[in-house]
Amino acid sequence: MEIKIHGWESKGIAGVDMKIDLNKPGSKTPTKIGMIWLDSGGGKTTTHELIKACLTGKTDKLEEEYKKVNGKPSKYERRKDDDHYAESADFTLKVSFGAEFYRFIIHFDHKAKTVDMDTEAPRGYQEGYHPPISAIPYLHEKFVDLFILDGEHAKKAIQEDSGMADITLNTIYQLDRFDDINESLEIYFKKEKEKSRGNVSDKGKITQIENKIITLKARQAELSTQLRVNTKKKLETIAKLKQLQKEVGKINTDEQAKRDKLADKEKDQIRLKTAIDSVKIEIFELLKKPHHLSSHIAKSFISFTKNLRKLDLPGDSAKEFFQNLVKTPKCVCDEPMTEARKKKILKNSNDYIGTAHSNFASSMKQDVRDFIMNEKEGSQDKLAKCHTDLDLKIGELLTLDRQIEILRKNVKASSGRSFDVIQEDIDTCNATIAVIELFIKDYEALEININESARPKDIKSKNAIKALLKLFNSKLNLGHDLHNKELKIEEMKVFIEAIKNEAKEEYKKELIVAMNSQLDEIIDDDKITITSIDAEINFNGGSTGQGLVVAYVFLIKAFEQANKANKFPLLVDSPAAPIGPRYRANVAKMISKLSNQYICLLQGGERAWWCKELYNNSKPDITALTIFKRTKYYQKYFNNPDENLIEFPNAGMVDGYKFLALFDSELETQDFVNQIKNVYPNFDEKLLNTLLMEFEKQRKIEAQEVENV
Amino acid sequence: MFKVSDEAQTWIKSLIGQEPFKLALDVYYIFCLTGLAAEESKKIEGKEHDLVDQFPKPYQDHQRLIINFLLISEKNRLGISDEDKNSIKTQLIEKYVDPNINSLTGSGRNSLNGYANAGYRILSDRMAKPGNAASFISAWLKEMKKIEKK
Numbered sequence: 085m086e087i088k089i090h091g092w093e094s095k096g097i098a099g100v101d102m103k104i105d106l107n108k109p110g111s112k113t114p115t116k117i118g119m120i121w122l123d124s125g126g127g128k129t130t131t132h133e134l135i136k137a138c139l140t141g142k143t144d145k146l147e148e149e150y151k152k153v154n155g156k157p158s159k160y161e162r163r164k165d166d167d168h169y170a171e172s173a174d175f176t177l178k179v180s181f182g183a184e185f186y187r188f189i190i191h192f193d194h195k196a197k198t199v200d201m202d203t204e205a206p207r208g209y210q211e212g213y214h215p216p217i218s219a220i221p222y223l224h225e226k227f228v229d230l231f232i233l234d235g236e237h238a239k240k241a242i243q244e245d246s247g248m249a250d251i252t253l254n255t256i257y258q259l260d261r262f263d264d265i266n267e268s269l270e271i272y273f274k275k276e277k278e279k280s281r282g283n284v285s286d287k288g289k290i291t292q293i294e295n296k297i298i299t300l301k302a303r304q305a306e307l308s309t310q311l312r313v314n315t316k317k318k319l320e321t322i323a324k325l326k327q328l329q330k331e332v333g334k335i336n337t338d339e340q341a342k343r344d345k346l347a348d349k350e351k352d353q354i355r356l357k358t359a360i361d362s363v364k365i366e367i368f369e370l371l372k373k374p375h376h377l378s379s380h381i382a383k384s385f386i387s388f389t390k391n392l393r394k395l396d397l398p399g400d401s402a403k404e405f406f407q408n409l410v411k412t413p414k415c416v417c418d419e420p421m422t423e424a425r426k427k428k429i430l431k432n433s434n435d436y437i438g439t440a441h442s443n444f445a446s447s448m449k450q451d452v453r454d455f456i457m458n459e460k461e462g463s464q465d466k467l468a469k470c471h472t473d474l475d476l477k478i479g480e481l482l483t484l485d486r487q488i489e490i491l492r493k494n495v496k497a498s499s500g501r502s503f504d505v506i507q508e509d510i511d512t513c514n515a516t517i518a519v520i521e522l523f524i525k526d527y528e529a530l531e532i533n534i535n536e537s538a539r540p541k542d543i544k545s546k547n548a549i550k551a552l553l554k555l556f557n558s559k560l561n562l563g564h565d566l567h568n569k570e571l572k573i574e575e576m577k578v579f580i581e582a583i584k585n586e587a588k589e590e591y592k593k594e595l596i597v598a599m600n601s602q603l604d605e606i607i608d609d610d611k612i613t614i615t616s617i618d619a620e621i622n623f624n625g626g627s628t629g630q631g632l633v634v635a636y637v638f639l640i641k642a643f644e645q646a647n648k649a650n651k652f653p654l655l656v657d658s659p660a661a662p663i664g665p666r667y668r669a670n671v672a673k674m675i676s677k678l679s680n681q682y683i684c685l686l687q688g689g690e691r692a693w694w695c696k697e698l699y700n701n702s703k704p705d706i707t708a709l710t711i712f713k714r715t716k717y718y719q720k721y722f723n724n725p726d727e728n729l730i731e732f733p734n735a736g737m738v739d740g741y742k743f744l745a746l747f748d749s750e751l752e753t754q755d756f757v758n759q760i761k762n763v764y765p766n767f768d769e770k771l772l773n774t775l776l777m778e779f780e781k782q783r784k785i786e787a788q789e790v791e792n793v
Numbered sequence: 794m795f796k797v798s799d800e801a802q803t804w805i806k807s808l809i810g811q812e813p814f815k816l817a818l819d820v821y822y823i824f825c826l827t828g829l830a831a832e833e834s835k836k837i838e839g840k841e842h843d844l845v846d847q848f849p850k851p852y853q854d855h856q857r858l859i860i861n862f863l864l865i866s867e868k869n870r871l872g873i874s875d876e877d878k879n880s881i882k883t884q885l886i887e888k889y890v891d892p893n894i895n896s897l898t899g900s901g902r903n904s905l906n907g908y909a910n911a912g913y914r915i916l917s918d919r920m921a922k923p924g925n926a927a928s929f930i931s932a933w934l935k936e937m938k939k940i941e942k943k
Contacts, residue, residue, distance in 0.1 A: 361812040364926060364930055367813075368930075371822070381830060381862070388865045455858065474927060478931060
């Protein structure tokens, strides 16, 4: 795609009104070179800025100008005492993107202090900035700065530590797209990390989880071994128990009577234990009514209830009754509800309790009546009876236990061992089985609430371990995934950075060769050699005034090299002034050889050595325009107008190189002197005089040449 | 929340599960009765053991009597006179009774916890660590008679 500037129109903006048409006569194609001379104060810099704003769509900076000036005219607004002051102004840029023609229009409303933009595209007129999508990558500010060129920007490319050469290369070769890729990777990882919040990605935490899994697996193995051991032990104990029960069953006839007696006693023991449980339950049920404990407590209940009644708690009315009463116009006594009455009623209402508390207190009093006052049998006696019964039964059980113990000692099995010894063994076996069964019960238990922080040695359930292992493994997998992604992304970033640097180095090598070859053609007296391009362009040789030549060559060659498929117009504000007179001609020659469109905005002092070379080497593919203000000095051009003169309210414009070469600029010499001072900061009068003489001589030669033609 | 000290919970550990102490609140209730009868209250010091939020179902038929007992003991402990209607209303009934749930307010539960803790202190001073529930109940009833006589 090739971007070309076809012209622009400025109306009502600070400086002069102008309508620039760069197209060849009768054609829709602009000339390759555009050479526009604009008188000092004509709005050269403003035009340059507005062209840039049209291409980038950045009008916010233009609007900010209104705020900066605090009520005074902004830099884009004419003074109010100007004969041509206008409350609104427009700037229109005509551009083509390949075969498509666009017009970007900036509207200034100086009264409302607003700046708007419209776009006229092949598909129609639209409000706002709407460039073709394919051109957007080349229309961001950083890139446009490189082809709608500002002298300052070019200078920075050769300034030490400015970093501008590196930035320029990244932009022109679009190497900064690699940075965009890296940035996108970082954004992607950040999102992934947020998605799996709660999981882990850093190595330390992963190790922690891995250790937990190892410990849990060890505990799982330990429990599994214990289960095997315990199952075996249980079977052995059951077998032993059977043996012992058999042993108990095998008794001599003499022992049978003792054995029967023991069995009876054991049955009594069970009955007695059950009876004791019943008494305990009965006692506890009685205790749920606390007055059963003692007559003293029962009396305190009755006394408290009676006291509540005495105090009228709860009363016949609840607090709410009085709170509602004060809202009525009249009191219950039919007297008016005065403020004083209201206050007194509300104060007295505090003696009453609310409805809900009142209901509770009433129920409480009713309970005392029902459970305590109306109870027929002495309730405390009931508890005392139960207590006595319990004590008796406990005594009986003790006696029975002792009897059973003696009988067990006396009853002997066929084996010769007494029943109590065998029973001891049976009890041990039962205890062992109970412990094993408890272990198995815990081992098989379903763990619903899994505690992540539980110590593995405290976990008894295989299901809990399984669940925790599943949880930690899933965390670990996610953690590993994320960690692996992070590592991969880091590797990719390093790789992308390496590609970027390698590509840049290759481009630099080619660029240095191309630049040195071009510089050989331009500079013949004081040879310049580019040695390297780092943050800035490094070169050997050269003198003051040649630096900017290097910068131009750098930009032009970089564009040529990088954008073979894409071409951009190079528009430069005051291109010749900073170069210095000696190299102007050669730079102009170089520019005329460019395949890109080139437009320069010239000022006084820049025509010598520059315009002639540009014209002679480019004609007829060149447009040369001279724009001058409608002032007393230039009135002669309006009085005896050139046949090509186009008049604007505050300016005149003539198309043609001859007019430009012969044009009598009011401040030509003064402008040249100023430029020399900028190029040679340590200039002396001798040098200045020499250069001025050369300048005047050159101006005359060029004028004579044009006259002769 | 009804609470006992961790120490008290350890003291009664062997009783839990035996008849009639099947619920978490059962032995707590014995402590309450002891403290209320003795009209002694002591704030739990050290670690607390949470039991339940409200009276469980087996207590609900009689919970108003238990609350009544709390009000009586608190009135006596604080020395509120029988004639002081305002204090009985505000410092006892309105403070401790939540009529909407027919139970105790948070202050009421805290107050009952104080009596239960005092009850535990009294019993652990006078009795050996319990093992058998029947012997414990019998011994406790005897102790209650002594407390009553005081």
